[in-house]
Amino acid sequence: MLDLPTDLPADLVPLSWLVGVWEGTGVIDYEAAGHHYAGEFTHRVSFSHDGGAYLNYSATAWLHAPDGETRTPLVAEMGYWRLARAARESDAGPGLLPASAASAARTVDDVETLRNAEGGFDIEVSLVHADGVSELYLGQIRGPRIDISTDAVVRTAGAKPYTAATRMYGLVDGHLLWAWDIAALGRELSSHASARLAKAE
Secondary structure: OOOOOOOOOHHHHHHHHHOEEEEEEEEEEEEEOOEEEEEEEEEEEEEEOOOOOOEEEEEEEEEEOOOOOOEEEOOOEEEEEEEOOOOOOOOOOOOOOOOOOOOOOOOHHHHHOOEOOOOOEEEEEEEEEOOOEEEEEEEEEEOOEEEEEEEEEEEOOOOOOEEEEEEEEEEEOOEEEEEEEEEEOOOOOEEEEEEEEEEOO
16 A cells, blocks of 8 residues: 655645655666676665655665675666746745745645646656766656656766666556666667666555
């Protein structure tokens, strides 16, 4: 049984099933630049909220060695997930600028006006990887399924080639399932990794 939080801002209600810490394993299977990357990894994902109209996100993964004991850290990432909507004068920012107008609490009816033609909600996901890659994903959430794809990828001078990605998340039998396709190391967009995660106690 999945317990949904009841203290979320209205803008986060469609994303509420993500909130919590999820742990499990997944597999990598990607061939690029003359090398086949494959193996099993342990994955930990956290979605939390601090009262804002967004979810805080962080994820870490470790590759399993053939001996079953050694774990090699893979890239970590963190970011923010939110419904797509135009900024209002009652929103803070940019930077440390406070809101320029008084804020009224948004309601479920306000959020319903954001529903798209397909019956879901458009979302924006901003992620930063520890290896110097930053991604802006756009997509939608429809019930317990999320589909997003990169609208922009920015890399530091020292980051490896990485140009695009798509991700799919779904809630199936109380588990968070996800798949991640990437275009990296000179290869076009293709399957890269997937995992099955359970809610941590």
